[in-house]
Amino acid sequence: MEITLQVNGTRRTVEVDPRVSLLDLLRERLGLTGSKKGCDHGQCGACTVLIDGRRANACLALAVAQDGSDITTVEGLADGDRPHPLQAAFIEHDAFQCGYCTPGQLCSAAGMLAEGGPSAITDDLATDPALTAEEVRERMSGNLCRCGAYPNIVTAIVEVAR
Amino acid sequence: MNRIEGHDKVTGRATYAAEYPVEGVTYAYPVQAEIARGRITSIDAAGALAMPGVLTVLSSEDPPELAPDADPELGLFQRREVAYRGQIVAAVVADTYENARAAARAVRVTYQEDPHDVRLRSDHPGLYRPEKVNPFYPADTEKGDVAAGLAAAAFTVDVTYTTPAMHNNPMEPHATLAVWSGDGDLTVYDATQGVSTARDMIAKTLGLPAERVRVVCRHVGGGFGAKGTIRPGTMLAVLAARAAGRPVKVALTRQQLFDVTGYRTPTIQRLRLGADADGRLTAVDHEVAEQSSTLIEFAEQTATPARTMYETPALRTAHRLVRLDVASPSWMRAPGECPGMYALESAMDELAIAVGMDPVELRVLNDPEVEPAGGRPFSSRNLVACLLEGARRFGWEGRDPTPGVRRQGRWLIGTGVASSTYPALRRPSQATATVENGGYVVRVAAVDLGTGARTALTRIAATTLGVPPEQVRVELGDSDLPAAPLAGGSMGTASWGSAVVAACEEALRDGKHGAADTTDAIKAQEDLARHSFGAQFARVRVDMDTGEVRVSHLLGIFAAGRIIDEKLARSQFVGGMTMGLGMALMEATVTDEEFGGFSNHDLAQYHVPVCADIERIDAAWIEEDDRHLNPMGAKGIGEIGIVGTAAAIGNAVYHATGIRVRDLPITPARLLA
Numbered sequence: 100m101e102i103t104l105q106v107n108g109t110r111r112t113v114e115v116d117p118r119v120s121l122l123d124l125l126r127e128r129l130g131l132t133g134s135k136k137g138c139d140h141g142q143c144g145a146c147t148v149l150i151d152g153r154r155a156n157a158c159l160a161l162a163v164a165q166d167g168s169d170i171t172t173v174e175g176l177a178d179g180d181r182p183h184p185l186q187a188a189f190i191e192h193d194a195f196q197c198g199y200c201t202p203g204q205l206c207s208a209a210g211m212l213a214e215g216g217p218s219a220i221t222d223d224l225a226t227d228p229a230l231t232a233e234e235v236r237e238r239m240s241g242n243l244c245r246c247g248a249y250p251n252i253v254t255a256i257v258e259v260a261r
Numbered sequence: 262m263n264r265i266e267g268h269d270k271v272t273g274r275a276t277y278a279a280e281y282p283v284e285g286v287t288y289a290y291p292v293q294a295e296i297a298r299g300r301i302t303s304i305d306a307a308g309a310l311a312m313p314g315v316l317t318v319l320s321s322e323d324p325p326e327l328a329p330d331a332d333p334e335l336g337l338f339q340r341r342e343v344a345y346r347g348q349i350v351a352a353v354v355a356d357t358y359e360n361a362r363a364a365a366r367a368v369r370v371t372y373q374e375d376p377h378d379v380r381l382r383s384d385h386p387g388l389y390r391p392e393k394v395n396p397f398y399p400a401d402t403e404k405g406d407v408a409a410g411l412a413a414a415a416f417t418v419d420v421t422y423t424t425p426a427m428h429n430n431p432m433e434p435h436a437t438l439a440v441w442s443g444d445g446d447l448t449v450y451d452a453t454q455g456v457s458t459a460r461d462m463i464a465k466t467l468g469l470p471a472e473r474v475r476v477v478c479r480h481v482g483g484g485f486g487a488k489g490t491i492r493p494g495t496m497l498a499v500l501a502a503r504a505a506g507r508p509v510k511v512a513l514t515r516q517q518l519f520d521v522t523g524y525r526t527p528t529i530q531r532l533r534l535g536a537d538a539d540g541r542l543t544a545v546d547h548e549v550a551e552q553s554s555t556l557i558e559f560a561e562q563t564a565t566p567a568r569t570m571y572e573t574p575a576l577r578t579a580h581r582l583v584r585l586d587v588a589s590p591s592w593m594r595a596p597g598e599c600p601g602m603y604a605l606e607s608a609m610d611e612l613a614i615a616v617g618m619d620p621v622e623l624r625v626l627n628d629p630e631v632e633p634a635g636g637r638p639f640s641s642r643n644l645v646a647c648l649l650e651g652a653r654r655f656g657w658e659g660r661d662p663t664p665g666v667r668r669q670g671r672w673l674i675g676t677g678v679a680s681s682t683y684p685a686l687r688r689p690s691q692a693t694a695t696v697e698n699g700g701y702v703v704r705v706a707a708v709d710l711g712t713g714a715r716t717a718l719t720r721i722a723a724t725t726l727g728v729p730p731e732q733v734r735v736e737l738g739d740s741d742l743p744a745a746p747l748a749g750g751s752m753g754t755a756s757w758g759s760a761v762v763a764a765c766e767e768a769l770r771d772g773k774h775g776a777a778d779t780t781d782a783i784k785a786q787e788d789l790a791r792h793s794f795g796a797q798f799a800r801v802r803v804d805m806d807t808g809e810v811r812v813s814h815l816l817g818i819f820a821a822g823r824i825i826d827e828k829l830a831r832s833q834f835v836g837g838m839t840m841g842l843g844m845a846l847m848e849a850t851v852t853d854e855e856f857g858g859f860s861n862h863d864l865a866q867y868h869v870p871v872c873a874d875i876e877r878i879d880a881a882w883i884e885e886d887d888r889h890l891n892p893m894g895a896k897g898i899g900e901i902g903i904v905g906t907a908a909a910i911g912n913a914v915y916h917a918t919g920i921r922v923r924d925l926p927i928t929p930a931r932l933l934a
Contacts, residue, residue: 116357116359118359118363119359123358123359126279126280127357127358130282131273132273132276132277132279132280133272133273133274134273135277135432135433135482136279136434136512137432137433137434137482137515137864138434138515138863138864139514139515140515140863140864140865142515142863142864142865143432143515143864145432172273173271173272173273174272174273174274176272177272182268182271182272186271186272189267189271190263190264190267190268190271191263193263193264193828193829193831193832195264195267195270195271195711196483196711196712196713196832196833196836197431197432197433197480197481197482197483197710197711198266198269198270198271198275198480198482198711199277199431199432199433199482199483199711200432200482201270201271202271202273205271235872236872236873236875236876237872237873239872240871240872240873241871242872243432243864243869243871244432244872245430245431245432245483245485245840245869246432246483246711246832246836247835247836247837247838247839247840247870247875248832248835248836249839249870249871249872249875250835250875250877250878251832251835252872253872
């Protein structure tokens, strides 16, 4: 099937097998290997991208269902040569070790910062709470990091959220 | 120092094994055994071969040619016998991943099934004493008279702790891209912890000279031991590429990882401790039962830390192994020390309670002058300093040992302590340093699996050369570079760094180039007991309505020689402690006794810590000036962080609740039982 989608600001028209996930389309067909495959089941978050500005697991999205979508991957986060503030903060706070969960953490954090609203741990559901470390931990728990960089990830995100 | 490859990693430009762009790449997908033990009677590939895009099917119907002495795990498709459920018995190569996966389901394998035995138990009749335990330690040691020591003791503890099978679960599943050239040379892009060792193992399995094989691994998404040696997926890519005449990519699924890439053996550990009226140990006996597959003998060194930790006139350590119809276990972060110290340090807590002594004081009192089992002097030992500094920072003083009496709302609060230890060894390595374009290029076939090796080696070289780090470029991750040992056993930086320092010193003398090989220097070093030590403190809260345990604070104080880079070191320690928290509270792979294999196969059912599980973790260190290690004065730090964490948390859970859970993980079900 032929689909057209916007990837990191570039319009791409591709012929895809209906079994292909968005993640495999990016990695195996479009040469965008920044999005990682950690579990292919939506359990680890390494494949997180932004679909129309919202964070989503690319491994759970079929490519054919993305016709007309606007996709941002980790390769599209920076503004040209100027890194996204989250990218700079991740480097500065050593918010990764092996780096394999990092693209997903970054896209997830970028999507999360734009979300607002209460989370499962917010006391008053009518408020838009400040992104404290505790709120960030809750909202970033869909992205696993086996190296255990969580404290530094939280520090980096809280710094950018301010 | 910020990681040298940091920019590549945050922009998605760092290339992992499955990501190298290779013209004409194809995909192999494995077919796994559906029985735990038996014999394959036929493999019908006709249906698969007729499917779209399929190039070939590999199986024991037509065994690929390999070296006759190939390792039975790596020598794929050589035998008709099935050793465990999930073993790779066939594979399909196709033009796309989707076509290969679909056709793999169409391969028909029929079996003659035999009854299987997959359950580890301490009275298994098949238990035997292995010749040695990983990697080269004696299976048993005995000093003094344990029975007499226990009989004479004023206080004794006789307890059995168990740990379940656990899986490393690096974020990057094992992946390999194999490319054969027209003249029979092989290039393998592999997710591995050691490019030189992977090259040698691949060449040996194929029966090729090592020069014909090149292994490249510039970035690897974690390993924690699971990528320390090559696993069947690597050989699958190599053999499939040879059979298809095309480059082949194998990216194992998370589910497949559980079956074919190794795991930490489950353990059953009996600890008998005796102490006199003052708390001085009179006897230590640590006996372990653990498992391996019928294919290979992997005997984890679980009881070895007792040989290092505490002064006692009578000390016995023993390992017993049983070969079951299970997948082959292997290295997982701190094999041996991690499960062994969980049991020993939990038992020490129980002894402290029996004696009526503070658990920090008990450990300080029993700190040895020389290595308890072998009598060798220590190169340096600062366990006591770690315990005292940790106690000071944690606010341990004045702790009421009474369990189950501190309450904050729904939560019961408790604190616990445990010691850590890990050997500080090194292996021979080569390296070169060359003046190029006004700076230095350092070459060594090391691998940076997220430890920060690239950055640490740059600092080591820059310090030796007396130049800023910007003037040094370190090339690693390619077996064409000077041969080096794998990143494992917390030996990477010590091993590679020794060679880098020597090469840089020679380059300074020469003015242009230096080359080093540390084989002789390591052979000539003094026979000392070289170990890192540490102390871990945990504060937990337990909701006794739900059994939920939360770790409010973990503090680790480590004595690991000279710390080469503070930022990287802290990340390593904290990462290890985080994995230790997972071990304490959630990580377990459950053996399927009815069908063989493991029941839980993914990250929804094998839980690892998530961001919300980690509230506060602090790591710090005692500076050590140890001249008996290596030119950097550094001990490895990749593993000690996980050692002792689970015991500290378990001891804190006991302090909070009065419930001693002796089987990991400490789940709500076990607390409420």
